[in-house]
Amino acid sequence: MITSYLASLSGALAVRTSRGIVVTMSVQLLEYSSRELPDSLKCQILSFLRTTWPEDFVGPNRLRTWLSPESHHPLHLLLVENGILISHLEIKWKNLDHAGQTYKLYGLSGVLTYPAFRGEGHASHLVRIGTVRIRASGGDIGMFHCRPALRSFYTRAGWIPIDRATTLVGMPSAPVPSENLMMMLFLSDKAVAHRSDFEIEPVYFGRDTW
Numbered sequence: 001m002i003t004s005y006l007a008s009l010s011g012a013l014a015v016r017t018s019r020g021i022v023v024t025m026s027v028q029l030l031e032y033s034s035r036e037l038p039d040s041l042k043c044q045i046l047s048f049l050r051t052t053w054p055e056d057f058v059g060p061n062r063l064r065t066w067l068s069p070e071s072h073h074p075l076h077l078l079l080v081e082n083g084i085l086i087s088h089l090e091i092k093w094k095n096l097d098h099a100g101q102t103y104k105l106y107g108l109s110g111v112l113t114y115p116a117f118r119g120e121g122h123a124s125h126l127v128r129i130g131t132v133r134i135r136a137s138g139g140d141i142g143m144f145h146c147r148p149a150l151r152s153f154y155t156r157a158g159w160i161p162i163d164r165a166t167t168l169v170g171m172p173s174a175p176v177p178s179e180n181l182m183m184m185l186f187l188s189d190k191a192v193a194h195r196s197d198f199e200i201e202p203v204y205f206g207r208d209t210w
């Protein structure tokens with residue numbers, strides 16, 4: 001297992017394994033809007049999503065070829081070696097109405113590492129970069145949802161679990177509670193002032209969580 005990154009990801013990457021061996025990988029950090037994303041990388045992301053979350057590829061989305069709606073302004077961060085996708089995440093944003101306020105909300109989505117490269121710190125590295133970007137974005141809040149098991153994975157990057165929050169998803173006319181854990185960042189003065197609203201009043205997030 002690789003235990004630490006020894007150099008930045010701007011070129012060759014030296015990593016130390018648990019046996020103290022230093023190996024060099026030519027991992028590149030790449031960044032694309034969805035329009036710029038090369039087909040070969042998009043295909044690898046889609047293939048992962050299709051097998052990991054098949055419930056997102058049913059009904060009218062059975063043959064889905066898009067990653068995120070353009071209305072969410074997706075930005076893709078990828079770790080790639082020799083054209084092979086190692087790890088990926090999306091940063092996206094939308095406006096969220098909650099408890100009488102409108103927030104510019106940034107979130108992480110599509111966080112993945114292909115199984116062969118897991119436990120090497122790649123997703124943590126991307127989450128740290130994505131979180132720095134969100135903090136500098138000018139948004140009011142960061143928010144996304146994850147399985148409760150991934151709580152410490154995201155808290156390590158500064159995300160705050162909102163244990164008492166209720167997130168509603170589905171049709172606006174008949175929303176249902178999500179079982180996922182809400183993770184947040186409180187960025188603007190408005191968000192800091194209204195922090196407790198997110199524990200008290202259910203959040204209608206949309207058709208599905210990010």
Ligand SMILES: CC(C)(COP(=O)(O)OP(=O)(O)OC[C@H]1O[C@@H](n2cnc3c(N)ncnc32)[C@H](O)[C@@H]1OP(=O)(O)O)[C@@H](O)C(=O)NCCC(=O)NCCS
Nearest residue numbers: 111112113118119120121122123124125146147149150153
């Ligand atoms: C979660 C995931 C992105 C982690 O990628 P990775 O590159 O292996 O992550 P890192 O090496 O940076 O960090 C691994 C850490 O995540 C934790 N982790 C990974 N999967 C986990 C899981 N299913 N449950 C609990 N913890 C998990 C590991 O325990 C490890 O923690 P440690 O360093 O304290 O041992 C990867 O396992 C994956 O693609 N999973 C399937 C897709 C998914 O669930 N994405 C998250 C959506 S919110």
